[in-house]
Amino acid sequence: MTSGLWELVLKGIWITVQLLFFSALLGGVVSFVVGIARTHRLWIVRFLAGFYTEVFRGTSALIMIFWVFFVLPPAFGWQLVPMWAGTLALGLTYGAYGSEIVRGALNSVDPAQREGGIALSFTPMQRMRLILLPQAVPEMIPPFSNLLVELLKGTALVSIMGMGDLAFSGNLVRLALQESAEIYTYILLIYFVIAFLLTRIMRGLEKRLKAGIGKAPERRGKLAMPRPETTGVGAGAGGGA
Amino acid sequence: MKWDWDAVGDFMPHFWDGLLVTLQALVLGSLISFALGLVWALLMRAPSRWVRWPVGVVTEFIRNTPLLVQLFFLFYVLPEWEITFSAMTTGVVAIGLHYSTYTMQVYRAGIEGVPAGQWEAATALNLPMRRTWTAVILPQAIRRVVPALGNYVISMLKDTPLLMAITVLDMLGEARLFAQQNFQFTEPLTVIGVAFILISYPASLLMRALERRLVR
Numbered sequence: 449m450t451s452g453l454w455e456l457v458l459k460g461i462w463i464t465v466q467l468l469f470f471s472a473l474l475g476g477v478v479s480f481v482v483g484i485a486r487t488h489r490l491w492i493v494r495f496l497a498g499f500y501t502e503v504f505r506g507t508s509a510l511i512m513i514f515w516v517f518f519v520l521p522p523a524f525g526w527q528l529v530p531m532w533a534g535t536l537a538l539g540l541t542y543g544a545y546g547s548e549i550v551r552g553a554l555n556s557v558d559p560a561q562r563e564g565g566i567a568l569s570f571t572p573m574q575r576m577r578l579i580l581l582p583q584a585v586p587e588m589i590p591p592f593s594n595l596l597v598e599l600l601k602g603t604a605l606v607s608i609m610g611m612g613d614l615a616f617s618g619n620l621v622r623l624a625l626q627e628s629a630e631i632y633t634y635i636l637l638i639y640f641v642i643a644f645l646l647t648r649i650m651r652g653l654e655k656r657l658k659a660g661i662g663k664a665p666e667r668r669g670k671l672a673m674p675r676p677e678t679t680g681v682g683a684g685a686g687g688g689a
Numbered sequence: 690m691k692w693d694w695d696a697v698g699d700f701m702p703h704f705w706d707g708l709l710v711t712l713q714a715l716v717l718g719s720l721i722s723f724a725l726g727l728v729w730a731l732l733m734r735a736p737s738r739w740v741r742w743p744v745g746v747v748t749e750f751i752r753n754t755p756l757l758v759q760l761f762f763l764f765y766v767l768p769e770w771e772i773t774f775s776a777m778t779t780g781v782v783a784i785g786l787h788y789s790t791y792t793m794q795v796y797r798a799g800i801e802g803v804p805a806g807q808w809e810a811a812t813a814l815n816l817p818m819r820r821t822w823t824a825v826i827l828p829q830a831i832r833r834v835v836p837a838l839g840n841y842v843i844s845m846l847k848d849t850p851l852l853m854a855i856t857v858l859d860m861l862g863e864a865r866l867f868a869q870q871n872f873q874f875t876e877p878l879t880v881i882g883v884a885f886i887l888i889s890y891p892a893s894l895l896m897r898a899l900e901r902r903l904v905r
Contacts, residue, residue: 505893506886508847511861515882518874522691597753604755608854615758628765636754636762643753 460617471538478543483550504544513537534606542599549591553584586657593650597643696876707863721785726792752790764855780852795837799830836900
């Protein structure tokens with residue numbers, strides 16, 4: 449492979465990382481807004497949030513991407529830059545998955561904590577901000593870490609729309625060299641390294657957040673990942689599938 | 690926003706063709722992933738680390754890299770090695786292989802969930818290893834994991850549109866072909882989007898019901 453082709457791959461990595469960052473940001477916001485809305489006391493709010501989740505979880509991410517690229521522009525008369533179209537489709541889809549994580553973690557906080565907040569006459573906002581979220585967020589990190597890797601894998605889909613991400617650069621190199629085994633092996637390895645780095649970052653974050661509420665990080669027998677030194681008392685709930 | 694019911698009517702015959710292909714890919718992919726996942730899960734329990742370690746690395750690698758690139762890999766690289774499959778076969782194998790690395794974890798959890806007393810009883814009854822697995826451990830383990838496997842089938846359904854990228858005419862492939870020939874994108878894409886929800890939402894309700902029944 450020549451240096452020119454490597455430059456192409458580097459550009460692809462940069463696009464993939466940007467897309468991953470923006471869609472993770474949008475997905476995170478959507479997860480929290482929709483997830484918290486699903487624990488709201490008004491049924492209509494819960495219903496709408498649940499409806500959003502089921503619709504966006506129900507379709508395929510690739511179909512959402514097609515929809516945002518091809519149906520939105522003529523329907524509303526404006527066209528998004530590919531980067532934002534990709535961000536929108538991925539963020540909304542993976543946000544729907546994330547909202548389930550947020551809801552689950554909020555529901556798993558001991559009800560006595562919420563009741564304590566009520567007894568101390570905290571407002572609902574204060575209860576969420578000061579009591580529920582600080583205890584729920586550390587529990588969300590392991591599933592969010594998995595979702596982030598799924599999102600990274602999802603970013604490859606935009607290459608079908610011709611966006612010059614890592615997977616797309618692989619196709620270009622294949623066309624240039626008329627040889628595919630080498631370049632696709634490299635592309636897969638690069639994705640794997642990015643996924644590995646993401647998992648490591650999320651594990652560090654989990655450790656810090658759990659230390660903040662006096663818990664040890666969840667123990668997971670995953671290969672190529674350091675095992676936590678301590679088991680601690682009451683170390684997290686067992687990892688769900 | 691213009692909505693053309695005639696376009697929907699024109700698209701429907703293609704839609705049914707695409708649905709058939711999607712469901713075929715889903716069923717075959719599921720079967721491969723169920724079988725291969727069990728093989729991985731059993732290999733991960735092998736006494737030798739020279740078996741466990743490579744299997745662990747390979748499956749971790751497959752799980753953490755995009756299915757789309759794996760599809761391209763199989764589609765473009767295998768012919769270079771003089772192995773030629775149809776696009777559909779390649780796609781089914783890729784999906785089955787990718788999801789086997791997920792189902793393997795499901796099986797592992799199911800096997801670990803079988804109480805230790807069952808193993809001890811099998812030893813006490815002097816059952817051979819083979820019979821311990823087929824008559825005692827697996828029937829109990831698989832019963833617990835059916836809903837989780839079902840959820841991966843739903844995930845797989847949502848990944849079948851990727852096969853379009855290697856020229857398979859699944860639902861999305863048919864929709865794109867129709868859209869390009871008639872310059873109508875809104876109707877076919879919306880029809881298949883709704884179709885996916887109509888299939889996957891009841892399926893996920895079914896899995897939740899199964900979970901309540903089977904997992905205790």
